[in-house]
Every structure is written in structure tokens, then in C-alpha cells.
Amino acid sequence: MLMQRGHEIVAVVTPEEGMSQWSEANAIAHTAEPSVLAALIGDQPFDYLFSIFNFQKLPDEIVSAARCLAINYHDAPLPRYAGSHATSWALMNGETDHAVTWHVLTDRIDAGDILLQAPVDIDPGDTALTLNAKCFEAAIDSFAALLVDLEAGTLDPRPQDRTDRTFFRRGQRPAAGGTLRFDAPAAELCALVRALDFGPYRNPLGLPKIALGETFAVVTRLDVLGDRSVHPPGTVAAITPEHLVVATADHDVALHGFLTIDGMPLPLAELVARAGLRVGLRMTALDDQASARLASLCTGLSQHEPFWMAQLAQAGPTRLPHRSRADGAPGPIASHALTFGSRFQRLEIAGCERGGDSLLLAFLAYLADLTGGDAIDVALSCPQRHAGTDTVPSLVSTSVPLRVGGAPRPDFHQRMQLWGEQLQQVSARASYVRDAPVRDPVLRARLDSVDPSTWPVGVEVLDDVDSAPMMLPRAGRVLTARFATDGTSCTWLYDAGVLEQPVAERMAREFVVFVNELPVRTELPVLKVALGSRAGEPHWQTHRPGSA
Numbered sequence: 001m002l003m004q005r006g007h008e009i010v011a012v013v014t015p016e017e018g019m020s021q022w023s024e025a026n027a028i029a030h031t032a033e034p035s036v037l038a039a040l041i042g043d044q045p046f047d048y049l050f051s052i053f054n055f056q057k058l059p060d061e062i063v064s065a066a067r068c069l070a071i072n073y074h075d076a077p078l079p080r081y082a083g084s085h086a087t088s089w090a091l092m093n094g095e096t097d098h099a100v101t102w103h104v105l106t107d108r109i110d111a112g113d114i115l116l117q118a119p120v121d122i123d124p125g126d127t128a129l130t131l132n133a134k135c136f137e138a139a140i141d142s143f144a145a146l147l148v149d150l151e152a153g154t155l156d157p158r159p160q161d162r163t164d165r166t167f168f169r170r171g172q173r174p175a176a177g178g179t180l181r182f183d184a185p186a187a188e189l190c191a192l193v194r195a196l197d198f199g200p201y202r203n204p205l206g207l208p209k210i211a212l213g214e215t216f217a218v219v220t221r222l223d224v225l226g227d228r229s230v231h232p233p234g235t236v237a238a239i240t241p242e243h244l245v246v247a248t249a250d251h252d253v254a255l256h257g258f259l260t261i262d263g264m265p266l267p268l269a270e271l272v273a274r275a276g277l278r279v280g281l282r283m284t285a286l287d288d289q290a291s292a293r294l295a296s297l298c299t300g301l302s303q304h305e306p307f308w309m310a311q312l313a314q315a316g317p318t319r320l321p322h323r324s325r326a327d328g329a330p331g332p333i334a335s336h337a338l339t340f341g342s343r344f345q346r347l348e349i350a351g352c353e354r355g356g357d358s359l360l361l362a363f364l365a366y367l368a369d370l371t372g373g374d375a376i377d378v379a380l381s382c383p384q385r386h387a388g389t390d391t392v393p394s395l396v397s398t399s400v401p402l403r404v405g406g407a408p409r410p411d412f413h414q415r416m417q418l419w420g421e422q423l424q425q426v427s428a429r430a431s432y433v434r435d436a437p438v439r440d441p442v443l444r445a446r447l448d449s450v451d452p453s454t455w456p457v458g459v460e461v462l463d464d465v466d467s468a469p470m471m472l473p474r475a476g477r478v479l480t481a482r483f484a485t486d487g488t489s490c491t492w493l494y495d496a497g498v499l500e501q502p503v504a505e506r507m508a509r510e511f512v513v514f515v516n517e518l519p520v521r522t523e524l525p526v527l528k529v530a531l532g533s534r535a536g537e538p539h540w541q542t543h544r545p546g547s548a
Contacts, residue, residue, distance in 0.1 A: 005151070010029070010041055011030060011040055012029070013054075034058050034062070037058075047066065048070070060107075068150075071104065072110070073101070074102075075087060075100050075132070075139070076098070079162060079166070080166050083169055088196065088205055092191055094187065094188065098134075101114055101117045104157060113157035113158060114158050114160060115146065116146050118138045118141065120135055127199070129198050174192060175295055176290070176295055177297065177433070178192065178298070179208075179294055180193075180208060182233040184233075185248060186250055187224060190253070193221065193222040203439035211283070211286060212275040212283065212284070217271055218435065219257065222253050223256070225252040231282075232247065234284075234285050235247040235280065235281070239277065263444065293392070294392065297392060297396070301432055308400065311403055312443055313440075313443060315377040315401050315403055315450075317378075317455040317456060318367055318376050318377050319457075320371070320456060320478055321371055333493055334493070334496040335470055338491070338512055340512060340516060356483040357423060359487050360483050361423065362515050362518055363481050364376045364404055365412070365415065374405050375405030376403070377402070377455070378458055379453060379473075380459055380460075380461075381473075382462075395434060396431050397434050398431070398453070400432070401452050402423065454476035456478045457481075460483065462483070464484075471493075472493055479492060
């Protein structure tokens, strides 16, 4: 639109490939990072800066360099609904009308003088997806009107009334973490479900769900029925092949399209059987304290969600090359205790204050040598580091992805230092809500591989290894290595239906040799792995540096 009206675009900042290609085709300077924009345009003057779809705070030197104005677009009727995810919050609050706003960009988020507003109607069936689309259309139409005022010099900025201002932080999450409270009016529950429906796009807020004792089930659709409820809120009023009818504070609602918290389809009959539902049963009610705890938990974890989703997007779960029966059904769980020499206590790895962390990194180095991989992806569980997230264990992932790699392979100590730093980055972030991968379009396409509890190899660091239950977390796990926090002991748990006992015990012996020789190691590889030596049985030989 700018170019059609004869204006020159000096530069474009976008991480989107399509926009970058468009900029390239039109000979427009472009970058993905706002931080390098100043260097990109140099001393070239420009009149206006438009921040139209942007979640980053722009450098002051760029904002102030605009000779006329820096202008921001916001999808809300400012001063109301400043901040993030305005359309969803408007739906949750039962708004019937909305607007988009063009305003002056200032240091304070969404607080500059209003240049132009365009109204947007909210229909009863609108979702976050449809209301966002309406705002996009209103933005395009109103941008044309904004350009007319800019060209004619007829802009009339007006200050925002701060007494009407409402603000929603990017990490803020819905009440009760999106869990339906049936003591609320039916229209309020319906609004929540619609506000969390982003269609095929990324959902940044959470999925609507119902609490069933200690577990949760996702609800993808909620219809308000015409009849008023005659049962106490939360009572199962009817169970049909298609939906579950539940009483609320006023009208009954029909719930459809159930998923597990991990995003897998959950047939209604299975849900009913799992939760022991029956007509007349009153489901567990969330009180104000439980709701506040859920909201606080989800809000607190939200700041780390982008990190975890990036880790999962890059991960390729490490698989053992010597599975005795690759197609074996899960079998009995076996354990093997490992004992190390005293020399291990002298091993120092940067960032690892506890012996358990050093042992864990040694195990990852062993895996790298065993598999020949430059990066290792395993499931990590450290309950003591996740304090506060275990209050609702069925909602928060108890296993997180641990990905290490990137150091030059021959330099063992450099590798350990880098991996120690990567371990600390993971350890500094507690966990994530289990529905987070379901809300990410990239991860949603491969949900069967993004649950770390099902990855072949897991590592645990526990204060008390001996008292931990002797069980693997989920089907798919072949080996879990448990390390005491102080590094004094280690136990391997393995699926004997996949990894036969002689092979597992031989691996354990090799790892003990590996660990005991670590203080004198200067390079990798230490182990040479040859598969298929005897009827598919793996064979290992230990090689010291400099040996043939």
C-alpha cells in the first residue's frame, strides 16, 4: 500500500521468510533482528517508523530517528486491553464490541497518543481465530485511512485516558489456568473456550480443560444448552455418544471433542470410564484457592515456554544402537547398581557444583561415544529443581528435554565445559505445562515424539536414589540412569523386554571404566563400538588415548 501510493520503504524488519523474500524481490533492505536495524540503514533518513506486528521493544535510537513519527498498531480499543493477546482477553471478559488502534510509539507500551481507531464487531460465535482475522481486516482498511491523514497533514493525536487503561502481560494466563469452573455462568465458560481457540495457529495462552480428580482433559468445544440447570453446578446431567452434559451456575453445557492433556484424541467412552463418570455424579469443584494456584503456576511457567518449545523443536531423541530386541514389547523392569572409583571425585566440570551433575554429563559423553552423535537428546528429571511445579503433577511435565552438543569432538574438556553450561541453562528453567506442545503447530504435527517421558533414554538426579520407585515413566523408555545428587551412587533401570540383561550389564561395566578414566582423558573417542559382532549382539572395546 505504501509503495502503491508512491512512498519509499527504507528497510523492513521481519523474521518471516515470505516477507524477507518480498523485501528481496523489491530491493528493500531487510533483517530479522531489530537490534541490527540501525547498522542496516546507517545514516539514511526516514520519516515514519511503523511497528505493525511486533512483540519486541525497539531500540531507542531507531524510534527517535523517525523524523516525523513512530507509529504502532494495536489490536484493541486503547486505552483498554493494552499489552498482549487483547482479542482473547476481550472474549473472556464478554465484550460485545472491539476496535483496532494506531497510536504514537512511546517508551511505555501501548500508551502513546491515539491517531486512529477503527471499530470491530464481536459476534456471539467469535473465537480468537475469527476475531483476530477481523482485526487484521480492520488494520488493513484503517491503514489506508491513516495514510491519507499522514499525506494531508491532518493527523489529530489525542491523549489516552489513563483512568480507563487495562493491561495484560504477555505471560498472564486465564483464571485457573484455563480450567473450567462449573460454578460460573455457562456464557462465561463458552467465552473462555472460544477465547482459547486459535484454529491452526499457535495458541500462546493455554487450552480449555476440565479437572477430573488428579487429571485433566482438554475440551475443544462447548455449547450452551437452552434449558436451565436443575442440578448443582458440576453435576453430570447426561452422557450421550457425542457429548457430556454438565450443569453450571445457570444453563447446562454440552462438552465435545476431548483430548488428553498431551493432545491425543480421547473418546468420550474412554473418558467416562477413566474418570468414573455417571449421570448424577458431581465432579470435583475448583475452589478459589485451587484456581489461583493453577493460574499462578501456568503464569510462572509461561516465561520459559519459548525456550522449551525451541528445545523440543530441535530435539531428535537419542536411541541406543544396541537394543537387543528393537521390536520387543515392554518387558519387566530390571535394575543395576554401579560403583565408581575414588578418582571420579577429582573430576571438575565448569558449572557442575554437584557430583550428580558431573556423573550425568559423563553419561552423556558415554552416549555420544556409543552412538557417534554430535548432539545428545535425553529426558531429564530433577524433582528438587522443580520445586513448586509438582503441586499439580498431571498438568506440568515431569520430564524435560535435555539437549547437549556443539563442542569440538576431540577436545573432551572443552566439550564437558560447554555441556555443563547447557545443563545449567536447562536446570534454571523449571518445566512447562504439558499442553504447550499441543498449542505449537510445528510440534503438534509430531506429538508422538515430543513427550520426553517416552524417549528411549532418560536421566534423573535425585536426592535419594534408593527410595525412588523402580519403574520407567512411560512406554518407549529403554534406559533411565539415576544419579544421586552428591554423586555417590548411580542406578540404571532398563526395560528387559528390549534390552537384555547381559547387554545392559556390559554397558554398565563399560560406563564404570569410562568414568574412572575421566580424570586422565584428554580426547574422544574413548570407546569403539562394533555392532553385529555375534548374532546381532554388540561388542565394546576400550581404547586409551594414544593406543592402537
